[in-house]
Amino acid sequence: xxxxxxxxxxxxxxxxxxxxxxxxxxxxxxxxxxxxxxxxxxxxxxxxxxxxxxxxxxxxxxxxxxxxxxxxxxxxxxxxxxxxxxxxxxxxxxxxxxxxxxxxxxxxxxxxxxxxxxxxxxxxxxxxxxxxxxxxxxxxxxxxxxxxxxxxxxxxxxxxxxxxxxxxxxxxxxxxxxxxxxxxxxxxxxxxxxxxxxxxxxxxxxxxxxxxxxxxxxxxxxxxxxxxxxxxxxxxxxxxxxxxxxxxxxxxxxxxxxxxxxxxxxxxxxxxxxxxxxxxxxxxxxxxxxxxxxxxxxxxxxxxxxxxxxxxxxxxxxxxxxxxxxx
Amino acid sequence: xxxxxxxxxxxxxxxxxxxxxxxxxxxxxxxxxxxxxxxxxxxxxxxxxxxxxxxxxxxxxxxxxxxxxxxxxxxxxxxxxxxxxxxxxxxxxxxxxxxxxxxxxxxxxxxxxxxxxxxxxxxxxxxxxxxxxxxxxxxxxxxxxxxxxxxxxxxxxxxxxxxxxxxxxxxxxxxxxxxxxxxxxxxxxxxxxxxxxxxxxxxxxxxxxxxxxxxxxxxxxxxxxxxxxxxxxxxxxxxxxxxxxxxxxxxxxxxxxxxxxxxxxxxxxxxxxxxxxxxxxxxxxxxxxxxxxxxxxxxxxxxxxxxxxxxxxxxxxxxxxxxxxxx
Numbered sequence: 001x002x003x004x005x006x007x008x009x010x011x012x013x014x015x016x017x018x019x020x021x022x023x024x025x026x027x028x029x030x031x032x033x034x035x036x037x038x039x040x041x042x043x044x045x046x047x048x049x050x051x052x053x054x055x056x057x058x059x060x061x062x063x064x065x066x067x068x069x070x071x072x073x074x075x076x077x078x079x080x081x082x083x084x085x086x087x088x089x090x091x092x093x094x095x096x097x098x099x100x101x102x103x104x105x106x107x108x109x110x111x112x113x114x115x116x117x118x119x120x121x122x123x124x125x126x127x128x129x130x131x132x133x134x135x136x137x138x139x140x141x142x143x144x145x146x147x148x149x150x151x152x153x154x155x156x157x158x159x160x161x162x163x164x165x166x167x168x169x170x171x172x173x174x175x176x177x178x179x180x181x182x183x184x185x186x187x188x189x190x191x192x193x194x195x196x197x198x199x200x201x202x203x204x205x206x207x208x209x210x211x212x213x214x215x216x217x218x219x220x221x222x223x224x225x226x227x228x229x230x231x232x233x234x235x236x237x238x239x240x241x242x243x244x245x246x247x248x249x250x251x252x253x254x255x256x257x258x259x260x261x262x263x264x265x266x267x268x269x270x271x272x273x274x275x276x277x278x279x280x281x282x283x284x285x286x287x288x289x290x291x292x293x294x295x296x297x298x299x300x301x302x303x304x305x306x307x308x309x310x311x312x313x314x315x316x317x318x319x320x321x322x323x324x325x326x327x
Numbered sequence: 328x329x330x331x332x333x334x335x336x337x338x339x340x341x342x343x344x345x346x347x348x349x350x351x352x353x354x355x356x357x358x359x360x361x362x363x364x365x366x367x368x369x370x371x372x373x374x375x376x377x378x379x380x381x382x383x384x385x386x387x388x389x390x391x392x393x394x395x396x397x398x399x400x401x402x403x404x405x406x407x408x409x410x411x412x413x414x415x416x417x418x419x420x421x422x423x424x425x426x427x428x429x430x431x432x433x434x435x436x437x438x439x440x441x442x443x444x445x446x447x448x449x450x451x452x453x454x455x456x457x458x459x460x461x462x463x464x465x466x467x468x469x470x471x472x473x474x475x476x477x478x479x480x481x482x483x484x485x486x487x488x489x490x491x492x493x494x495x496x497x498x499x500x501x502x503x504x505x506x507x508x509x510x511x512x513x514x515x516x517x518x519x520x521x522x523x524x525x526x527x528x529x530x531x532x533x534x535x536x537x538x539x540x541x542x543x544x545x546x547x548x549x550x551x552x553x554x555x556x557x558x559x560x561x562x563x564x565x566x567x568x569x570x571x572x573x574x575x576x577x578x579x580x581x582x583x584x585x586x587x588x589x590x591x592x593x594x595x596x597x598x599x600x601x602x603x604x605x606x607x608x609x610x611x612x613x614x615x616x617x618x619x620x621x622x623x624x625x626x627x628x629x630x631x632x633x634x635x636x637x638x639x640x641x642x643x644x645x646x647x648x649x650x651x652x653x654x
Contacts, residue, residue: 030475081438085431104412104478107434111408112471114441118464122457129457130449137445144439148357151431 001310002061004317007051011044014065015072018120033097033109034116037076040092045322046179047072052314053183053197056307063125064186067132070120071179074136077113078143080106085151114140128185135185139178146171153237157245157260164242165206173205193305200301200315207294208322213238214287217275229271235260239290240283247281295323328637329388331644334378338371341392342399345447360424360436361443364403367419372649373506374399379641380510380524383634390452391513394459397447398506401463404440405470407433412478441467455512462512466505473498480564484572484587491569492533500532520632527628527642534621535649540565541614544602556598562587566617567610574608622650 002010015038022035047068054064082088083096084106090096098106121136122129149167153159180201184194216231217240231238244256256277259270278284298319302312319325329337342365349362374395381391409415410423411433417423425433448463449456476494480486507528511521543558544567558565571583583604586597605611625646629639646652 027472027475027479029479030472081434085434107408107412108471108475108478111438111441112468114438115464115467115471118445118460119468122461122464133445133460134449137442137449140442141439141446144435144442145354145357148354148435151435152354152356 001059001314002051002055004048004052004314007048007055007061008044010061010065011047011051011068014069015044018069029105030109030112033080033101033105034113036100037080037097037109037113038073040076040094042092044072046075046175049176049201049318050179050183050186052318053180054187055183056311056314057184057187057189057193060187064183066120066123067182067186068179070117070136071175071182073113073120074117074140075175077110077117078147080110080113082147084110085147124186126186126188128188128191131191132182132185135178135181139174142170142174146174156237157257159237159242161239161242161246164237164239168206168209169202172209173202176205176208177201193307196301196305200298200305200319203294203297203301204319204322207291207298207319210239210287210291210294211323213240214284214291217278218284229267229275232271232274233267239287240278243286244278244281244283247283247286248277252277252280291323295319295325328386328641329378329382331375331379331641334375334382334388335371337388337392338374338378338395341396342371345396356432357436357439360407360428360432361440363427364407364424364436364440365400367403367421369419371399373402373502376503376528376645377506377510377513379645380507381514382510383638383641384511384514384516384520387514391510393447393450394509394513395506397444397463398502398509400440400447401444401467402502404437404444405474407437407440409474411437412474451513453513453515455515455518458518459509459512462505462508466501469497469501473501481562483564484584486564486569488566488569488573491564491566495533495536496529499536500529503532503535504528520634523628523632527625527632527646530621530624530628531646531649534618534625534646537566537614537618537621538650540567541611541618544605545611556594556602559598559601560594566614567605570613571605571608571610574610574613575604579604579607618650622646622652 019035019038022031022038025031050068050071051061051064055061079091080097083091084098084103088096089099094100096106097109101109118133118136121133124132126132146167146169149163150171153164153167177198178201181194181198184197185191189197213231216226216238217229219228221228230236231240235241245253248256256274259265259273259277262270299316302315302319305312346362346365349358349365352358377395377398378388378391382388406418407424410418411425411430415423416426421427423433424436428436445460445463448460451459453459473494473496476490477498480491480494504525505528508521508525511524512518516524540558543553543565544556546555548555557563558567562568572580575583583601586592586600589597626643629642629646632639
């Protein structure tokens with residue numbers, strides 16, 4: 001088995017090779033934003049999950065590299081289009097594609113990225129290719145559904161907890177799960193085992209997103225990488241806000257709603273006031289508990305997968321590192 | 328063999344069924360624009376080409392219906408995104424999706440349409456499914472390249488004839504060709520025969536687009552369906568304008584360029600002035616000759632396909648009707 005570092009090296013080399021191909025492709029104005037987006041980097045979690053899942057069942061991880069790049073390309077496609085819709089100006093400390101190039105570029109180069117991801121996926125040699133393509137397509141449709149729900153929630157004051165969980169399942173978790181299941185199938189795992197990897201991925205994705213919500217309000221800026229309190233300033237319907245609105249008594253709910261409705265305010269003051277309300281409602285502990293529940297489910301699912309403990313190590317390692325667990 | 332009318336009826340029923348499915352799908356705000364776009368109608372040429380190509384080799388055209396809907400869904404996806412990029416407000420006499428709903432809706436519902444087209448395609452039962460998916464993906468990438476070139480040409484004064492032909496090959500012809508080749512493969516035609524259908528489709532597509540250019544300036548409004556002269560008013564780089572700039576002497580070229588640069592003008596006056604220049608340069612005859620050349624190539628390719636004359640009738644019928652030939 002490869003180490004996670006070795007898998008990362010394989011992936012980096014493959015992405016580098018694809019980036020060089022993109023620089024040669026015509027028309028250059030179509031492919032330059034694609035390359036820009038791919039070179040932006042990011043954690044490359046999804047392709048890594050695909051490779052290490054494949055590696056649990058097979059040593060031929062190189063054959064899974066095109067599919068790994070496909071997943072990363074698809075993820076970047078969603079970022080391009082989401083950034084237009086959200087009017088985001090910065091991503092990973094660089095201007096977003098629609099800001100650096102143009103909105104039309106971000107639409108059309110995004111489109112071609114969606115099709116390039118199929119093109120890469122179709123390079124895979126696997127008896128399960130049709131199954132993988134169906135999984136990928138179902139996942140892509142669900143990610144669009146998740147983005148739609150996310151946009152709709154922005155315009156609603158009340159979102160129920162289960163609605164929120166369903167939204168992040170669609171927007172975030174299914175793609176992690178798809179990467180893991182596709183990797184398993186490319187490693188010639190049986191379908192029922194691949195489905196266990198999918199279930200692991202869903203729980204990992206939910207825990208990961210909830211933790212992201214948590215860190216945005218309670219994290220340490222240096223390690224989080226983004227400005228703390230951004231979600232609070234933007235009134236983003238996170239798990240924290242949803243639980244606060246749900247558990248607050250009417251007086252505290254009024255206080256919170258008042259901050260949500262304020263048109264003019266000092267951002268630091270708003271962040272501190274909302275954090276204070278969260279603290280009074282134990283929102284941090286409540287969210288942490290939910291993260292722990294999904295993390296526990298991950299471990300339960302790993303326990304059920306019929307492979308050796310040695311093969312499972314990567315799954316433990318990656319879920320601990322994604323969820324910042326040292327134990 | 329089915330008649331073209333019968334194939335059209337099969338297609339209409341299938342699209343109706345899919346439309347009913349879409350009305351049930353959640354979130355409704357994501358799928359409503361998809362259904363709106365599909366119900367807009369249009370000529371449905373591409374799915375019809377797929378079905379009649381399939382029917383040349385097989386009686387089981389029903390099995391090609393999901394792929395036919397996939398091609399139509401993909402085509403409509405390109406219209407949604409092109410209309411945003413071109414800032415078009417009306418399509419088929421109804422408001423475009425980004426006007427009726429919102430730009431974000433047109434982006435995201437467009438995206439889900441691209442993936443729905445794969446989802447439909449993946450319903451096909453065919454030993455050549457992988458080949459068809461590769462063809463479809465290559466085609467989708469090329470259509471994006473064609474749209475990119477089309478947008479770039481808008482900002483250039485000089486476009487060479489061969490650049491223009493390459494642009495319309497990518498933007499228009501490859502999808503007709505893909506429909507015909509996919510149909511043939513779904514009808515279990517051999518790959519070399521399917522490739523002949525592809526070549527027929529390329530020539531048909533080029534002739535069709537050049538004729539569209541021609542009709543926009545020299546057509547009769549009632550039968551064309553759009554306002555005559557729209558391309559002239561918009562300075563669209565059509566085959567007519569490209570040939571006029573190429574063949575005009577310096578005096579006439581100056582006259583034409585002068586109209587292209589004018590910021591304020593009476594539209595009817597501009598149309599008449601440019602048409603007059605076209606007439607002095609025999610642009611109508613020159614373009615008609617080019618259409619005839621591609622139409623002749625279509626017939627040559629049909630002649631080479633090794634199937635009975637009876638099986639070829641549909642190809643003759645559809646190319647004549649698309650190119651308004653009575654002979």
